Amino acid sequence: MREVCDKAEGLEFDEPFPEFVGIKRDVEAHFDEGNADRARLKLEEAAELDDDVRSAEENAWLYRRLGDAYVAIDKIDEAIEAYEHAFDIEPRSRQVALTLSELLMERERYSDGLEVARVMLLNHKQDLPDKEIGAMYRRMGELQEGREEYEQARVAFEKALVKVADDKMALTGLLRVVAEIGEAGDVVEARLKLIRSLDDARARSTALVALGKDWHEKFNDPGRALDTYEEAITEWPENRDAVQRIATVAAELGDWRRVCRAYFTLSVLAEEPEEKAQFLIQSSNVARDELWETEKALAGYRKALELDATRLDAFRAVTSILVDARDWEHLEEAYVQVIAANQDDPSADPQLLGVLWQKLGDLYSDHLVRLGDSIFAYGQALEHLPDHQELRRRIVDLAEEEEEHLDDAAKQLRILIEQDPDNPEWRDRLGRVYLRKKEVDRAYCMFRAMRASGDRLDAKASGFLERFDSKIARPIKGQIDPGTMSRYIFAPGMSSTLNDCFSALKEGLQKWTGESRRKYGLRRRDRVKLSESLAFVNFYKKVGAALGYVDLPELWRKEDQVGLVNGALVPEGLIVGDELLSSAREKHIAFVVAKQLFLFLDPFYLATIRPMSDLQGFFLRAMALVGDDAELQAQFKKDSAYKAIRKKIKGNDRHRLERAIEQLTKGKSEVVLGPWLEAIEDSANRIGLLFCDDLEVARECLRNETQTLSQRSTAERMEALIDYSISKKYLALRPELGIEVA
Numbered sequence: 001m002r003e004v005c006d007k008a009e010g011l012e013f014d015e016p017f018p019e020f021v022g023i024k025r026d027v028e029a030h031f032d033e034g035n036a037d038r039a040r041l042k043l044e045e046a047a048e049l050d051d052d053v054r055s056a057e058e059n060a061w062l063y064r065r066l067g068d069a070y071v072a073i074d075k076i077d078e079a080i081e082a083y084e085h086a087f088d089i090e091p092r093s094r095q096v097a098l099t100l101s102e103l104l105m106e107r108e109r110y111s112d113g114l115e116v117a118r119v120m121l122l123n124h125k126q127d128l129p130d131k132e133i134g135a136m137y138r139r140m141g142e143l144q145e146g147r148e149e150y151e152q153a154r155v156a157f158e159k160a161l162v163k164v165a166d167d168k169m170a171l172t173g174l175l176r177v178v179a180e181i182g183e184a185g186d187v188v189e190a191r192l193k194l195i196r197s198l199d200d201a202r203a204r205s206t207a208l209v210a211l212g213k214d215w216h217e218k219f220n221d222p223g224r225a226l227d228t229y230e231e232a233i234t235e236w237p238e239n240r241d242a243v244q245r246i247a248t249v250a251a252e253l254g255d256w257r258r259v260c261r262a263y264f265t266l267s268v269l270a271e272e273p274e275e276k277a278q279f280l281i282q283s284s285n286v287a288r289d290e291l292w293e294t295e296k297a298l299a300g301y302r303k304a305l306e307l308d309a310t311r312l313d314a315f316r317a318v319t320s321i322l323v324d325a326r327d328w329e330h331l332e333e334a335y336v337q338v339i340a341a342n343q344d345d346p347s348a349d350p351q352l353l354g355v356l357w358q359k360l361g362d363l364y365s366d367h368l369v370r371l372g373d374s375i376f377a378y379g380q381a382l383e384h385l386p387d388h389q390e391l392r393r394r395i396v397d398l399a400e401e402e403e404e405h406l407d408d409a410a411k412q413l414r415i416l417i418e419q420d421p422d423n424p425e426w427r428d429r430l431g432r433v434y435l436r437k438k439e440v441d442r443a444y445c446m447f448r449a450m451r452a453s454g455d456r457l458d459a460k461a462s463g464f465l466e467r468f469d470s471k472i473a474r475p476i477k478g479q480i481d482p483g484t485m486s487r488y489i490f491a492p493g494m495s496s497t498l499n500d501c502f503s504a505l506k507e508g509l510q511k512w513t514g515e516s517r518r519k520y521g522l523r524r525r526d527r528v529k530l531s532e533s534l535a536f537v538n539f540y541k542k543v544g545a546a547l548g549y550v551d552l553p554e555l556w557r558k559e560d561q562v563g564l565v566n567g568a569l570v571p572e573g574l575i576v577g578d579e580l581l582s583s584a585r586e587k588h589i590a591f592v593v594a595k596q597l598f599l600f601l602d603p604f605y606l607a608t609i610r611p612m613s614d615l616q617g618f619f620l621r622a623m624a625l626v627g628d629d630a631e632l633q634a635q636f637k638k639d640s641a642y643k644a645i646r647k648k649i650k651g652n653d654r655h656r657l658e659r660a661i662e663q664l665t666k667g668k669s670e671v672v673l674g675p676w677l678e679a680i681e682d683s684a685n686r687i688g689l690l691f692c693d694d695l696e697v698a699r700e701c702l703r704n705e706t707q708t709l710s711q712r713s714t715a716e717r718m719e720a721l722i723d724y725s726i727s728k729k730y731l732a733l734r735p736e737l738g739i740e741v742a
Contacts, residue, residue, distance in 0.1 A: 018057050020046075028063055031176035036072030043069060067099070076103055087116060092123045094132070101139050110146035117143065120475055126517060134163030136331035138170045141177070150177045200245035205236035212245060240269050243499055244287070247282075256290035264300075277308035284317065294321055305334070309341025312352070319359075328367040335360040354384030358391060365398060375399055375408050382412075392416050396429065409433050417726070424455035426728065430459065442731050443467050444561045449726045452695040452718075468741040473539075473590040473692055474548045477738035480687075488733040489686050491720070493679035498671075499603035504653045506605045508645030513572030513609060520558055528555040528576065535580045539589045540597075547597050557581060560708050564596045568609040574600065587692040591701045594691035595684045597735045602681050615673055623646055623665065626658040674710070681709040686730075693739050695725060 023046050030039035031510035051059050063086035070079035083100040086093065093575035097120035104113030115141045141156030153703060155172035160167055168415040212228035215221045226249050232242040247262035262285035270276045284300030287293045294720055298321050304314045315338045321624045322331040339356050341346040364370045382388060390411045399409035413430040420426065431446035457465070480489070486496075513603045517523070530537055530552065537555075544552040554573035569575075574596060580589065599608040607615060621642045624632040636642035664671050689698050698721055703714050710717075724730050734740045 023057075023110075023674075026060065031068070033064070033284065036069045040066065040069035040073065056089055060086050060093065061097060062086075063089065064093065064096050068098070071099070071103075076107065079103060080107065080109075081198050085431060089121075094120065094128070094131075098136075101143070102529070105143055105146060107141070108146060111142045114140060114143040114147070130163040134160045134167055137163065138167060138173065141170065141173050145173065145177055145278060153177045153642065157546065161569060168312075174616050190227055202236045202239075205232040205239045205242065208232035208235060209239065209242050209245065212242070216245075216249055225249050226253075226255075238269055240266060243269065256286050258292060259340070260286040263281060273307040277304040277311055277314070278638055280304040280307070281311060281314050281317075284314075288317065289322070294325075297321070302334075303362070305337055307342075309338050310345065310348075312338075326367075327333050328363060332363060333357075334358070335363065350384040354381045354388070356387075357381035357384070361394075362445075365394075371398055371402060372405065375405055379408070387419070388495065389416065389419060389655045392419075398431075400433065403436065406433050410437070413730070421723070424450055427455065428457075428461070434465075440742040444732060444741045445734075446726055448695060449722050452699070452722050452725075471585065471587065473586045473694075474739045476691060478736075479548050480737070481548060483731070484684075488729045489683055489690075491682035491686065491724075492678040493675035494683060495664075495676050495679075497660050497663045498673070498676045500656055501619070501622060501664065502604075502606050502615070503602040503624055504649060504657040504660070505645060506602050507653050508648035509606060509641065510572065511570055511616060511648075512641055512644040513568055513606065514572070515568050517556070517569060520556070520567060520569075520575060522558065526557045528581070530556050534581065536576070536584070536589050536593070537595050539586070540690075541592065542598055545686075547693075553597075553600055563701075563704065564592045565707075566596065566600055566605070566608050572605075585697075587694045587697040588701060591688035591692035591694075593696055595688040598684045598687040604684075605679055607677055612673055615677075617641070618645075619671060619673070621660055622657055625649065626661050627653065666671075678710045678712070679714075681717065682720050682724070685717060686724050689721060689725060690733070690737065690739065695722060 023042065027039045027042050030036070030042065032482070043062060046062055046064060050197040054062065063082045065080035067079045070076070070082055070347055080103050083096055083103065086096050087167055090205050097116050101113045101116045101120070101414075104116065119134055119154065121133070121140075125511075128136075137156050137160035141153045141160060144150075144153035144156055145307055154174060154177045157170050157177065160170040161174065164170065199328060208228055209232045212225045212232065215228055216225035219582065226246060229242045229246045229249070231247075232239055236242075243265050247259050247266070250256075250258040252623045253376065260283050263279045263286065267279035268285060270279055275728050280300045281304045284297040284304065286301060288297035288321070298318065300322075301314045301318045304311055305318065309315075315334065315581060318334045319331060322328075322334065335356060338354065339360065342353055342356070357377050358381040358622070361374045364377055366373035375392065375395055375398055378391055378398075382391055382395075385391060392415060395412045396409045396416070399405035399412070410430060410433050413426050413433065416423075416426040418428065427446050427450050428689065431443045431450070434440075434443035434446060445467065447457060447465050450461075451465060496704065517526075528534075528537065530541060540552065554569070555573065556567065556569070556573055556575045557578065558575050559578045563580055564576045565575055567573060580592060584592075598604070606618065610618075618641065620632065621636050621639065624636050624642060625646055627633075686700065688701065689695070692698060692701075695718075699718050702717055702721075
């Protein structure tokens with residue numbers, strides 16, 4: 001910057017540049033319209049001409065307004081350059097000096113800014129009012145502070161305060177530089193001077209907090225700091241910063257009473273419930289741990305839980321206090337309160353809720369001696385902790401104590417059997433619960449399953465079973481219709497869509513898969529007349545009627561045939577051996593006949609006579625028939641089985657097959673038949689059990705089978721049947737079919 005002091009005196013201005021009047025008018029008009037950018041363009045255009053074509057006054061105006069335009073569009077560096085030019089021309093311009101010094105300080109050009117301020121004071125100190133002189137001294141102080149000339153800055157701020165005693169910015173500046181100098185007395189004096197100058201109580205309170213902070217952190221006088229914070233609260237009772245600092249400093253001094261009171265005050269001042277709860281908990285912690293005022297702490301924790309029942313730290317504190325006091329009733333209230341709050345919170349931790357309910361159950365069981373409430377609480381805990389076996393055992397132990405809760409015991413024991421099927425304890429206890437409930441048939445089924453599984457039975461259970469064991473098969477009441485099959489008998493994995501598919505395929509493949517009687521050496525005389533008075537024939541007709549057969553399959557006798565099989569005959573029929581036809585026991589006949597008549601039904605017919613590989617091939621041919629896969633169709637074009645289904649499956653059967661294939665192949669690369677075959681086999685065994693009502697007979701029949709639908713062993717198939725024999729579905733079906741033992 002050029003030396004401006006030499007130009008400050010003796011300036012003479014030339015006559016106005018004739019065209020400049022219009023320029024000034026246009027520029028001022030643009031500023032009035034708020035269009036600083038257009039004003040800038042006009043001014044820059046004028047500034048392109050040499051300064052000599054204008055008078056000094058015109059140049060001073062030009063560069064001042066150009067600086068104004070740059071400030072308006074936030075081009076600070078360009079503005080500084082323009083103002084400096086204007087200041088060089090007319091250093092006595094107060095407006096330029098004030099703005100330029102401010103911009104120079106913003107750009108941290110403290111020395112240049114200080115020079116501008118000094119020139120301003122040199123030229124105008126005698127003419128300016130005290131307020132403007134004070135502002136300029138304050139500016140000088142800020143600039144010297146920026147240069148880290150703290151003593152000079154202090155002098156400047158003090159001169160500013162001489163001119164304007166209540167200049168808050170000068171007071172604050174003085175406070176800053178005094179703090180840097182580090183003279184304690186001066187800092188306090190500066191702070192007090194600032195505080196006394198403030199008219200607003202809130203501002204005085206804030207300033208007192210700053211002074212208290214100095215007492216605490218700079219002068220190591222926590223006692224004076226506390227007094228100052230208290231004074232700040234007197235000025236403005238809602239000053240949370242002051243209260244918080246009281247809590248902090250008082251804790252350092254061990255003044256726990258004051259700490260407790262401060263946190264409580266903060267809880268009153270807080271606006272959000274969660275924040276109120278936090279301060280109440282802090283206050284209560286001090287009351288409990290430092291003041292030994294348990295009742296006061298308990299009241300605070302409870303209030304905190306009312307505000308925010310998810311605060312488990314408060315809950316744990318409440319429970320600890322109440323347990324020590326053996327105040328079980330109020331402990332119950334606390335559990336109910338926190339459980340209710342967390343139940344309504346969709347983000348609540350299920351594990352937490354489970355534990356809370358469990359603890360409430362323990363309270364009811366161990367202290368309040370309310371058996372029903374304890375069972376209910378444990379049940380609620382299990383809703384959130386379903387794998388907690390010990391908790392289920394606890395419910396069973398309690399529920400078995402009183403008759404009115406035996407339903408709860410039975411419910412939990414059934415789940416324990418599902419979760420831990422290898423533990424015979426659960427079946428034994430459930431059987432005894434059924435006996436106490438006088439549900440004799442269910443008890444019989446439970447103990448019978450234990451015996452079939454090889455579990456140990458005591459003399460009472462063994463004697464109970466022997467009372468109802470019989471060699472006679474009970475007849476089924478009524479029919480087992482498709483609805484009953486679906487609800488009570490079909491095993492998991494039974495696909496109704498696959499049933500529809502293979503039922504339709506049977507129509508097309510029955511003859512193709514069939515064999516003549518000659519293959520088996522059967523003649524007319526080998527046909528079993530259903531009018532014959534044989535036990536087997538009687539069962540055959542009764543079971544067929546119960547399964548809904550209108551016309552029973554033809555029955556053929558073959559001396560060396562093992563059991564009863566589907567011969568895949570044309571016309572269709574079953575083949576029975578002499579041993580089963582003439583000398584088998586009733587229950588064996590009942591199981592075998594029921595199972596084979598079930599498997600003879602249309603959906604299962606092909607599954608009984610053909611291996612899985614053939615079934616998969618039939619399915620592919622069905623896809624070719626109803627689909628649009630030209631490659632697949634070409635593959636089976638000359639295939640005899642494909643020709644058979646194409647010829648036979650028409651009309652409704654074709655529509656049914658088409659719907660089934662569409663559902664089965666949607667979104668799948670292949671259809672797996674294994675689970676379906678196992679489900680057919682298990683369902684057939686269930687039918688057999690219903691008619692023979694004897695697990696040991698069922699085992700013997702399964703062991704003697706020469707062909708199975710799945711690759712499972714007899715033990716595996718028997719295990720599935722035993723599980724079914726104690727299932728809810730089976731136990732509910734027995735009374736409907738009239739085969740219960742009671």
